[in-house]
Amino acid sequence: MGSNRAEPRLPSPFADLEPFxxxxxxxxxxxxxxxxxxxxxxxxxxxxxxMTPRLDAVLDHCDGFPLDxxxxxxxxxxxxxxxxxxxxxxxxxxxxxxIPDVGDAALDRVIExxx
Amino acid sequence: xxRFPKPAEGSWTEHYPELGTAPVSFYxxxxxxxxxxxxxxxxxxxxxxxxxVEQLPRNGSYFTREIQVADTSIVVVRGHxxxxxxxxxxxxxxxxxxxxSDFPREETHGTCRQFVCxxxxxxxxxxxxxxxxxxxxxxxxxxxxGYGLVPVHCDVWAxxxxxxxxxxxxxxxxxxxxxxxxALESYPxxxxxxxxxFRAVVPANxxxxxxxxxxxxxxxxxxxSQRPENFDDAMQHGxxxxxxxxxxxxxxxxxxxxxxxxxxxxxxIKPSERLLRxxxxxxxxxxxxxxxxxxxxxxxxxxxxxxxxxLFEIWPNFGIQFWQRGWYHTYHHWPISHExxxxxCNLYFAPARNARERVxxxxxxxxxxxxxxxxxxxxxxxxxTLGAGVLTTCPLGDQEILVRHLHKTARDQVEAYERxxxxx
Numbered sequence: 001m002g003s004n005r006a007e008p009r010l011p012s013p014f015a016d017l018e019p020f021x022x023x024x025x026x027x028x029x030x031x032x033x034x035x036x037x038x039x040x041x042x043x044x045x046x047x048x049x050x051m052t053p054r055l056d057a058v059l060d061h062c063d064g065f066p067l068d069x070x071x072x073x074x075x076x077x078x079x080x081x082x083x084x085x086x087x088x089x090x091x092x093x094x095x096x097x098x099i100p101d102v103g104d105a106a107l108d109r110v111i112e113x114x115x
Numbered sequence: 116x117x118r119f120p121k122p123a124e125g126s127w128t129e130h131y132p133e134l135g136t137a138p139v140s141f142y143x144x145x146x147x148x149x150x151x152x153x154x155x156x157x158x159x160x161x162x163x164x165x166x167x168v169e170q171l172p173r174n175g176s177y178f179t180r181e182i183q184v185a186d187t188s189i190v191v192v193r194g195h196x197x198x199x200x201x202x203x204x205x206x207x208x209x210x211x212x213x214x215x216s217d218f219p220r221e222e223t224h225g226t227c228r229q230f231v232c233x234x235x236x237x238x239x240x241x242x243x244x245x246x247x248x249x250x251x252x253x254x255x256x257x258x259x260x261g262y263g264l265v266p267v268h269c270d271v272w273a274x275x276x277x278x279x280x281x282x283x284x285x286x287x288x289x290x291x292x293x294x295x296x297x298a299l300e301s302y303p304x305x306x307x308x309x310x311x312x313f314r315a316v317v318p319a320n321x322x323x324x325x326x327x328x329x330x331x332x333x334x335x336x337x338x339x340s341q342r343p344e345n346f347d348d349a350m351q352h353g354x355x356x357x358x359x360x361x362x363x364x365x366x367x368x369x370x371x372x373x374x375x376x377x378x379x380x381x382x383x384i385k386p387s388e389r390l391l392r393x394x395x396x397x398x399x400x401x402x403x404x405x406x407x408x409x410x411x412x413x414x415x416x417x418x419x420x421x422x423x424x425x426l427f428e429i430w431p432n433f434g435i436q437f438w439q440r441g442w443y444h445t446y447h448h449w450p451i452s453h454e455x456x457x458x459x460c461n462l463y464f465a466p467a468r469n470a471r472e473r474v475x476x477x478x479x480x481x482x483x484x485x486x487x488x489x490x491x492x493x494x495x496x497x498x499x500t501l502g503a504g505v506l507t508t509c510p511l512g513d514q515e516i517l518v519r520h521l522h523k524t525a526r527d528q529v530e531a532y533e534r535x536x537x538x539x
Contacts, residue, residue: 063470081477102489105492109313
């Protein structure tokens with residue numbers, strides 16, 4: 001952290017999404033699900049609203065690279081889309097971070113492709 | 116009035132008269148005594164699916180499985196001759212667990228040239244032969260050829276690796292699977308290799324969770340809030356009817372109707388699904404493997420090409436669900452007690468060729484989990500009430516025919532085992 005401006009995490013055309021990268025560029029579903037449960041609806045709605053108009057541009061950028069040889073900044077951009085999907089249920093359907101009536105039940109994703 | 120035609124007998128259930136139509140007892144799902152019998156009568160007398168051949172990509176690749184219901188751990192390995200074998204995962208010297216990493220109770224995988232016991236360094240070739248005994252001269256007339264790893268019956272069908280923990284299986288794997296499941300063999304499982312695996316310990320009997328997956332009578336109710344309001348109303352009003360049910364020995368299947376999400380009005384679909392062209396039913400756009408998946412008529416034995424999904428429950432604890440959109444997922448239910456089991460679920464897609472395809476798979480995978488978690492928590496509540504013993508029997512409707520069949524099969528197999536003199 002500190003006072004020095006951090007290195008950008010995302011490709012330069014996506015500077016507008018930079019404020020979300022630290023929290024939401026997460027490599028695994030488990031991290032994204034945990035972040036969702038730890039977030040407020042306000043935070044998720046803000047992130048969702050920022051991502052929605054940018055999805056096409058983000059995917060166009062990521063599609064410029066092979067999936068198995070993607071630069072780190074593009075990988076973090078793709079992870080933002082994964083997180084957009086993760087918050088879509090709270091924002092579009094549930095109105096809350098947790099699925100109703102699910103209590104503390106867990107279903108861990110233990111195998112997944114990268115990125 | 117049925118939306119989809121039922122058999123001439125008037126119902127799916129009466130088409131299989133051995134099922135009867137009487138209310139059913141769920142004693143088999145809350146009794147420690149039944150569970151003790153079920154372990155022997157079912158799980159040690161059936162072929163059990165433990166993994167895919169893609170998990171063993173090279174000669175020397177191996178994985179372990181903890182099979183608590185049979186009190187054993189197994190190691191499955193591809194030998195130097197490329198053949199896949201399974202062994203009880205223990206050293207023949209003093210029974211130390213042979214293959215594990217860091218945590219002896221956790222499953223592991225990897226690649227090796229031979230197995231070496233962590234205790235006294237005994238070594239085993241990949242075909243199970245004992246190849247080295249530390250300080251062999253200290254032993255008394257020890258013949259290494261008599262101390263190979265203890266084999267487990269193992270066979271492969273359609274790339275699925277099955278084991279049988281009994282001494283002598285009464286049926287070959289293919290005979291066990293039968294004609295209905297056998298007709299799935301040409302499905303391009305080997306081309307759908309992008310895998311999303313989920314695991315949960317569920318506080319319910321394995322059959323109770325299986326019931327929630329093999330009937331969709333519950334879907335319009337439990338999953339109603341998953342959808343925008345208008346679609347929700349339409350679903351609840353109509354209820355659920357399957358296109359087709361079929362039984363074949365201990366195995367069972369249903370097909371249910373599909374929806375074409377891209378044809379729905381905008382207010383009946385999640386906005387993100389439209390943006391990313393994917394949802395619960397799968398990616399909206401065809402993968403290169405899609406035509407090969409659609410060509411397999413065995414996925415819809417009722418002949419309904421408009422099917423959305425077909426679930427085949429292969430006895431006792433392995434399910435394969437085919438989605439019309441050209442992907443499939445599997446279920447496993449591994450009992451750990453009469454009121455708990457490990458639930459595993461794996462989704463398989465054609466490998467994504469670009470970010471858009473990857474994101475479409477992510478959308479399906481995340482949506483799938485939202486649905487599965489609802490089922491997961493609901494069945495935990497059923498277990499608590501069943502265990503109380505307030506209800507002795509429960510009525511089952513025609514859309515619950517597979518529930519009726521599962522519990523009847525379990526009871527029949529336990530009774531047959533007892534008749535043959537088997538005990539827990």
